[in-house]
Each structure stands twice: as structure tokens, then as C-alpha cells.
Amino acid sequence: MRFLILLRLSARAVGRNLRRSALTAAAMALGLALLVFSRALSDGGHEQWIDSAVRLGTGHVAIQAPEFLETGRLEHRLDSSALRSVERALDDPRVTSAVRARTTHLAVPGLASSAAAALPARIEGVDPALEAAFSPLPEMVQGGEYLQPGDRLKAFIGAEMARRLELEVGERFVLTAQNAEGEVEGQMVRVAGIYRTGIQEMDEGVVHLPLETARTWLSAPGAATTVSLLLGESRSTDEVTETLRAILEDHPEIRVMGWRQASPDLDSAVRIDDYGDYLFHTILFAIVGLAVLNAIMMSVLGRRREFGILQALGLTPAETGWVVFGEGLFLTAVSGVAGMVLGYVVTWGFFRDGLDFSSLMDEEMSLSGGIIETVIVPVFYLKHVLVSVGYMTVIGILASIYPARRATLLDVAEAMKFEQ
Amino acid sequence: MNDTISTPPAVRTEDLWKVYPQEPEPVEAVKSLDLIVEPGDFVAMAGPSGSGKTTVLNLLGGLTRPTRGRIWIDGEEVSDMRDRDLARLRLERIGFVFQAYNLLPVLTALENAEFTLLLRGTPAEERHRRVMDLFREMGLDGLEDRRPGRLSGGQQQRVAVARAVAGDPALVLADEPTANLDTATSAALLDVMERLNRERGTTFVFSTHDPRVMERARRLIHLVDGEIESDVRRDAGAVAP
Numbered sequence: 001m002r003f004l005i006l007l008r009l010s011a012r013a014v015g016r017n018l019r020r021s022a023l024t025a026a027a028m029a030l031g032l033a034l035l036v037f038s039r040a041l042s043d044g045g046h047e048q049w050i051d052s053a054v055r056l057g058t059g060h061v062a063i064q065a066p067e068f069l070e071t072g073r074l075e076h077r078l079d080s081s082a083l084r085s086v087e088r089a090l091d092d093p094r095v096t097s098a099v100r101a102r103t104t105h106l107a108v109p110g111l112a113s114s115a116a117a118a119l120p121a122r123i124e125g126v127d128p129a130l131e132a133a134f135s136p137l138p139e140m141v142q143g144g145e146y147l148q149p150g151d152r153l154k155a156f157i158g159a160e161m162a163r164r165l166e167l168e169v170g171e172r173f174v175l176t177a178q179n180a181e182g183e184v185e186g187q188m189v190r191v192a193g194i195y196r197t198g199i200q201e202m203d204e205g206v207v208h209l210p211l212e213t214a215r216t217w218l219s220a221p222g223a224a225t226t227v228s229l230l231l232g233e234s235r236s237t238d239e240v241t242e243t244l245r246a247i248l249e250d251h252p253e254i255r256v257m258g259w260r261q262a263s264p265d266l267d268s269a270v271r272i273d274d275y276g277d278y279l280f281h282t283i284l285f286a287i288v289g290l291a292v293l294n295a296i297m298m299s300v301l302g303r304r305r306e307f308g309i310l311q312a313l314g315l316t317p318a319e320t321g322w323v324v325f326g327e328g329l330f331l332t333a334v335s336g337v338a339g340m341v342l343g344y345v346v347t348w349g350f351f352r353d354g355l356d357f358s359s360l361m362d363e364e365m366s367l368s369g370g371i372i373e374t375v376i377v378p379v380f381y382l383k384h385v386l387v388s389v390g391y392m393t394v395i396g397i398l399a400s401i402y403p404a405r406r407a408t409l410l411d412v413a414e415a416m417k418f419e420q
Numbered sequence: 421m422n423d424t425i426s427t428p429p430a431v432r433t434e435d436l437w438k439v440y441p442q443e444p445e446p447v448e449a450v451k452s453l454d455l456i457v458e459p460g461d462f463v464a465m466a467g468p469s470g471s472g473k474t475t476v477l478n479l480l481g482g483l484t485r486p487t488r489g490r491i492w493i494d495g496e497e498v499s500d501m502r503d504r505d506l507a508r509l510r511l512e513r514i515g516f517v518f519q520a521y522n523l524l525p526v527l528t529a530l531e532n533a534e535f536t537l538l539l540r541g542t543p544a545e546e547r548h549r550r551v552m553d554l555f556r557e558m559g560l561d562g563l564e565d566r567r568p569g570r571l572s573g574g575q576q577q578r579v580a581v582a583r584a585v586a587g588d589p590a591l592v593l594a595d596e597p598t599a600n601l602d603t604a605t606s607a608a609l610l611d612v613m614e615r616l617n618r619e620r621g622t623t624f625v626f627s628t629h630d631p632r633v634m635e636r637a638r639r640l641i642h643l644v645d646g647e648i649e650s651d652v653r654r655d656a657g658a659v660a661p
Contacts, residue, residue, distance in 0.1 A: 005538055012526035309522045312483055313583075314511025314539050316504045413475075413484040416518065 006319055009310075010326025014334075017299065021331060024295035028335035028392065029342055031288035035281060035388045036343025040378035041355060042277045046270060047379050050234045053266045054259050055135050056202065059102070059228030060237045061244065062262040066255040068225055069262060074108050074180050080222030082253050089247040090229075098240050101230040103127060103134040106214045106223060110177030112157070112207055116166035123175050123207050125214025134230055137195050137208065144169035144193030151210050154192035158203035162194045169194060175207065180220040187217040234259070235381070281388075285395050292399035296328050300403040307407050308415030321408035328400025336389050336396070344385075347378050354378075428495030430591050430623040431457035431480055436489035438475050438646075449475040451646040453489070457639075459590065460621045462614065464628050464637030472646035473627030477593045480625065481514055482506040494590040511539055515584030515622075517594035521576040523568040523583075529575075530555070530564035533582040540587060554582040558612050574605030578612065585616050594626045598633055610636050 014021045054060050062069075063086050068076040078086065083104075089095065090102065106125035111118055128147035132138045137156070138146035147156050155175070157167065167173055169191050176186045189209055196203055215221050231240060237258040244256040260267035300307070307320050315323075354375040436453040439446045450472045457463055465473045478484040479491060482498050490499045494513050498506060510516075515536075523532045530551060531538075537547040555561050558578045568576055577597060584592050594613070598606035614636060616622050626633055634640055642650040 002539060002541075009524075009526065016526045305522070306524065309518075309524060311507065312481065312510060312516050312522075313536055314507050316507040318504075319507075411484070413478040416483070416522070 002319065003322075006315075006322045007326055009323045010330055013299075013303075013323070013327050014330045020295060020299060024292060025331050025335040025338065027291040027295070028288055028332065028396065029339035031284060031291075032336060032339025032388060032392045033343035033346060035284060035392070036340060036385055037347045037351075037378070038277070038280065038284075039384045039388055040343075040347045040380050041351075041376055042273075043381055043384060044354075044379040045376045046273065047234060048376060050259065050266070050270065052136065053263065054228075054234070055230060056137065056197065056199070057228075057266070058105075058226050058259070058262045059134070060231040060234055060259050061229040061240050062257045062259070063227040063229075063244070064225060064255050064257070064262075065253060069255075069257070072107070072109055074106075074178065074218060074220065074225070075182075077106070077180070077220060077223045077225045078227070078254065082251065083222065083224055083227070085248065085251050086227050086254060089244055090227075092243065092247055094243050095229075095240055095247075098231050098236045099229050100232050101130070101134040103130040103228050103230075104211065104224045105226045105228065106211055106218065106220060107225045108177040108214075108218060110175055112161060112165060112173060112175055114165040114167055114171075114173040117164055119161055119164055119204065121161070121175070121205050121207050123177055123209065123214070125211040125218075126208050127211045131208070134228065137197070140195040140197055142194045142196045144191065146193050146195075147208060147210055148192075151192065152213050153187075153189050154209065155189040156193045156195060156208040157191055158206060159194050159196040160200065160204035161207070162191065164204065167191050167194075175209070175217075177218065179218045180223070183219075185217060185219075187213070189213075281391075285391055288392070289395040289399050292328070292331070292396060293402065296324065296331075296400055296403040297406070299327065300324055300407055304410060304415040305417075307410050308412045311410065311412045312416065317408040317410065320410065321404040324407040325400045325404035328396055328403070332393055332396025332400075336392050339392065340385060340389055344380070347380070351378055427459055428492065429456045430459045430461065430494060431455060431625065432492040433480075434490045436476075436479060436491060437487045438472075438479060438484065439487040449646050450479065450486075453646075453648065455641075455648070457591075457623060457625060459494075459623055460617070461639060462617045462624050462637055463639045463641060464626045464634050465641045465643055466628055466634055467643035467649075469629075470645075471643040473643055474595055475646075476643070477595050477625065477627050480591070481516060481593050482510055511536055512587070513590045515587065515589040515592040517577070517580050517584045517592060517597045519596040519599045521568070521573070521580050521600075523571075523576055523579055525568050528565050528567055529560065529571060529579045532568065532579055533586055535583060536587045542587075551582060551586055554586060557615070558582055559608075572605075573600050574602075574609065577601060577605075577609055581609065581612060581616075585620070585622055588620065589622065591623045591625065594624060596628055596630070597626065598628070598630045603632075606630065606632055 065076040065078050104127055108123050110121055110123045112121040128151060129149050132146065142159055147154055165173055172188055172190050174186050174188050176184060179185045215223060231237060241256055241258040248254050248256060310320050311317065354377040356375050433453050433455045436450055438450040439448050453476065465476060467473055479486055486499055490497060493509060498509055501509065524535065527535065533551045533554065534547050537550065555564065560575065560578055560582065563571060563575060571579065598609060601609060610633065613624055617624050628634060639653045641648055
């Protein structure tokens with residue numbers, strides 16, 4: 001009963017000092033709105049970055065032979081029997097519902113050489129139809145075209161490789177690599193198309209050729225080095241990875257990895273970017289927290305007489321503190337809801353098609369195998385929005401504790417001397 | 421053998437001191453005060469500014485702690501009570517009327533007057549009835565829903581008196597209640613307090629500079645430099661120290 005009275009006093013005090021309360025709530029709400037917006041932008045940027053990196057790499061989920069990640073050697077490949085087990089696992093409804101696209105690679109390190117020069121290359125045998133649905137490479141054609149189903153002795157190379165090997169579309173060059181039997185074999189192919197990703201190491205070093213051509217050339221019929229899965233959302237990675245591991249637990253020749261494990265560089269880069277975001281958010285929270293602390297503190301200092309009266313009338317010092325604390329909670333609750341709605345409305349209303357950073361970046365940048373787009377589309381993760389609201393609640397509570405404590409330590413007789 | 425139940429004094433103090441630590445030397449606001457106020461009395465404490473009147477009221481109300489000495493309110497010793505027990509004592513047995521009215525600005529006149537009853541957990545119906553009776557008695561009916569900022573000084577002070585007596589306290593401590601009021605309003609307020617004292621038996625202790633209050637008091641204590649200079653009972657002469 002008395003608790004309800006204290007709550008009522010808190011609510012009335014918030015309403016009575018409407019301008020001050022509104023300013024405090026506005027500071028908190030704007031801080032939270034900025035946080036929601038910043039989080040949505042950051043999550044959207046990460047999602048695009050990860051999406052581009054996994055599509056150019058080994059997907060959200062990579063299925064390989066256990067040692068392939070470390071060695072990259074053909075001897076550590078999935079043979080046709082292992083691939084059949086993988087196919088069966090991928091037919092599980094829990095997996096199919098999460099998978100957007102998939103592709104199969106037979107990759108080896110090798111050499112690309114022309115009459116002009118020779119370059120180390122990562123040679124990847126791909127299924128052109130699957131790859132077109134999986135990778136952005138086919139959309140990055142600068143000349144010629146991407147591999148087509150039915151192509152045999154054709155290759156799709158990066159612009160830098162074409163420049164250094166002085167190759168044009170339609171010209172021939174030789175790929176050399178160690179085959180499955182340990183023999184060095186050469187394969188002449190013709191340039192079907194040239195791409196540019198903006199990622200130096202890809203443009204200079206990655207060659208696509210038809211999967212069946214690669215299997216024949218490398219004496220690895222029916223084999224693959226990686227089966228890559230592209231998921232609807234990167235957040236599903238752990239769940240799908242664990243599901244596949246469970247299904248394939250009796251197959252020690254098969255290793256299932258999420259993108260963080262399969263692409264440690266990308267994982268590190270995303271984590272570093274996350275830490276930057278956390279730092280920014282911490283600073284933002286600290287600023288909002290100090291604003292709230294200041295507002296509530298001023299409110300307490302300006303109302304010492306009022307708190308003195310409350311104690312003279314029979315409230316205990318602790319109850320007086322609860323009144324002040326309640327004010328902080330009311331402000332936090334109101335501004336929390338307002339900030340969340342404002343952040344969502346502004347982000348969704350103005351930036352749903354993306355925030356264009358092209359005036360700051362002349363062209364797309366690449367980092368850790370992913371492409372950072374010039375237009376970032378915000379993404380809302382309910383969990384992150386709720387975490388932001390949770391943090392704001394904690395800030396509101398922490399910022400209310402000190403003023404509430406001050407109110408409990410009031411000297412009533414002295415407080416009654418203060419002018420309102 | 422006669423069994424008699426003696427009623428304890430409304431207020432009793434014994435060798436009461438209040439010293440404020442201050443540079444260059446401590447200020448002795450109250451010095452060795454021995455005081456007994458009987459239930460139902462109507463006592464005024466007069467004296468020049470700085471004589472210790474407000475400090476005595478604060479000590480009796482438990483708003484400040486004595487440096488030395490003991491205090492009993494309605495038979496209960498309060499000198500070394502814990503904060504929460506003092507809060508309970510103030511809520512249940514003491515009513516305050518302040519010079520500056522000190523109504524809670526966030527509450528209406530009715531809510532202010534009901535506040536102590538609300539804290540005590542008095543049922544809403546009884547609360548409302550008691551306060552409305554007082555409002556009618558004190559000419560405040562019609563002003564129930566006004567916030568303090570929309571009441572005159574006299575109206576605010578009457579609401580403050582209603583708040584002080586609504587819970588039928590053993591003691592009402594009034595610190596210069598008429599200081600901010602004009603003559604007519606002061607007289608009306610004193611009429612109300614005298615009537616409450618007479619009809620309900622509520623004990624009143626005032627601090628005042630106001631001769632009109634002193635005239636109406638049945639006992640007049642004169643304080644100088646924190647000590648009782650004179651203590652005169654109007655109806656029976658000087659009170660023995």
C-alpha cells in the first residue's frame with residue numbers, strides 16, 4: 001500500500017516538473033534512438049560484409065575433410081562416398097529450411113601461366129549453375145561471361161591476373177597443379193570471362209573452371225574439397241552447423257565448420273569492428289547516464305524541502321529515497337519506449353533502402369575477404385534492440401541510485417529551511 | 421487501595437541540549453531544557469529570533485536529534501529512537517504546522533490533508549469523511565481539488581492544520597503558523613486551532629512571535645538563548661520549574 005503511495009508521488013513529481021522531465025526523457029530517448037539506429041546500421045553493415053565474404057569464400061557453413069582447412073591440399077578431399085553422406089545430411093528439413101544456396105568446389109593451389117608470365121593461383125572447380133546462385137562473382141563480369149553449364153575447357157579469371165598474364169577473353173593459358181595421385185599436371189583452358197571484385201588477392205589469384213573439368217584433370221572423380229552453404233541469415237550459422245555435426249557425427253572424414261571457424265580472418269575483423277561498436281555505445285551510454293544523473297540530481301537538490309516535509313509527515317528516509325528512485329524509473333520507462341519507437345521509426349522510415357556512404361567512399365572497400373558496400377541497409381535484430389533497452393534501463397537505474405541515496409541522507413530540520 | 425491509571429504528559433524533556441558544531445565556537449541552541457506539557461494544553465513558546473524556539477519544536481518532533489538529554493512524547497522515549505521508529509512516531513502521534521505551510525505541491529488540498537491517514541493505511545471512505553468534516557469545519561469545502569499553488573496563504577495554512585490534526589495526533593507542533601498571514605486570517609486560523617484543542621483535546625505547542633497567539637495560549641513559555649526565562653500558566657499562574 002505504502003509502496004503504491006510512493007509510486008504515485010514519483011509519478012506526480014515527474015508530471016509536475018514537466019519541462020525538466022521532458023528534457024531528461026528527451027535526452028534518454030534520443031540516446032536510445034541513436035543507439036537503435038546505430039545498432040541497426042552496424043548489424044546491417046556486418047550482415048552485408050559477412051554475406052559478401054562468405055559468398056566469395058566458403059559460405060556460412062563449410063563442409064570439408066578434417067585437415068583441408070589447414071593444408072589446402074587435394075589429398076584432404078571429400079571423396080564421392082563422403083559427398084553422398086553430406087548430400088543426405090543436407091536433405092534434413094532443419095537444414096534445407098535454413099539454406100538459401102549451396103555450391104561445391106574442388107580447389108587446389110597451382111600456377112597460372114601464359115606466354116607473358118606465371119602467377120600462383122587458387123584454382124577452383126565449380127558447378128557453374130550452383131555457383132551463379134551462390135557467388136557474387138558471376139555478377140562482377142568485366143569482360144566476356146561467367147562459366148556456363150556444359151563448358152569444359154574454359155576459365156573465369158580476375159582482372160589483375162588477366163593484366164599480369166596479358167590475357168584477353170578467348171585467349172588460352174595453362175593451369176598447373178598437383179593431381180590426386182601426386183603428379184604435376186597441366187591443363188590448357190581458354191578465358192571465358194574476366195571479373196573484378198576489388199579484393200586484390202582474389203582478382204589476382206582465383207581462377208574458376210568447370211567442376212567436371214577439374215575432377216578429370218586432377219584425377220579426382222566425384223570428389224570435392226568443400227561443400228559451401230549460404231544461409232538465409234548469418235545468425236543461423238551455429239544452429240545449422242550443430243545440426244549437421246549431429247547428423248554427421250559418425251563420419252570422422254567429414255568436418256562441418258561455421259564461417260567464424262572456416263574464415264578466422266573474417267571472424268577477427270568482425271570482432272574488432274564489434275569492439276569498436278561497443279566502445280561507441282559505451283561512450284554514448286555514459287553521456288546519457290550523466291545527463292540523467294544530472295537531471296535527477298538537480299531535481300533532488302531543488303526539492304530538499306519537499307523531501308523534508310515527506311519525512312516530517314512520517315515517511316522513513318528509505319521511503320523518501322524510493323520516491324526519488326521511482327522518478328528515475330518512470331523517466332527511464334517513458335524514454336525507453338519513446339526511444340525505441342523513435343529509433344525504429346526513423347531508421348525504418350528514412351533508411352529502409354539503405355544509407356548511402358558513397359560520398360565518403362569513392363568505391364566499395366574490401367576487408368578480410370568481404371566487400372564493404374557504399375550503401376548500408378540497416379537490419380533490426382530484436383535481441384539487439386532489447387539489449388539496448390536493457391542497457392538504457394540499467395543506466396536509468398544506476399543514475400537514480402545516487403540521487404535517491406542523497407535523499408535518504410537528508411537532514412530534515414535543515415531541509416525545511418530551504419526555499420522551494 | 422485505589423488503582424489509578426495516570427496519563428503520561430504529552431511532552432516531557434529532561435536536561436535537553438542541542439549544540440551545533442560551528443566555527444569559531446559551537447552554538448548552544450537549547451540548554452538544559454526541562455519541560456512538561458500536559459495533554460490537551462495550548463502552549464506558546466515565545467522569544468526573540470535565535471532563542472531556540474524552532475530548535476525545541478524540531479527536537480520534540482524528532483526532526484533533529486538532541487546533543488544530550490531525553491525526550492518523551494506521549495510517554496514514549498524518543499531521544500535515541502531509530503529513524504524508522506521516529507518516522508512512525510511522527511506519523512502516528514505528531515502533527516506539524518509550519519510557517520511556510522509546506523504542503524506537498526504535487527498533491528491537491530484534499531490529498532495533502534489525507535496524506536498522513538493514507539500513510540497509516542486508513543480506509544479511503546473513513547479518510548475522506550474525516551478530512552471532509554475538517555474542511556467543512558475550517559471553511560475549506562469547495563477547495564478539495566486545488567493544488568497548493570492555487571490556494572491563498574490562509575487557505576494553505578488551514579489545509580496544513582487539517583493535515584496536522586486529521587489523524588488525531590497526541591501533539592501538534594506549530595512553528596510560527598501565523599507569521600505569513602494577515603490579521604483576519606490569523607485570527608480565523610487560531611479560532612480553528614482553539615476549537616480543535618477544546619473539542620478534540622489535541623495538545624498544541626506553538627513557537628511564535630505573534631502577540632495574538634501569545635494572548636490565546638493558556639501557557640506562555642519565554643525562551644532566551646536556549647533557556648526558559650519564564651513559564652507562565654495564564655489560568656493558574658507560573659508553572660513550577
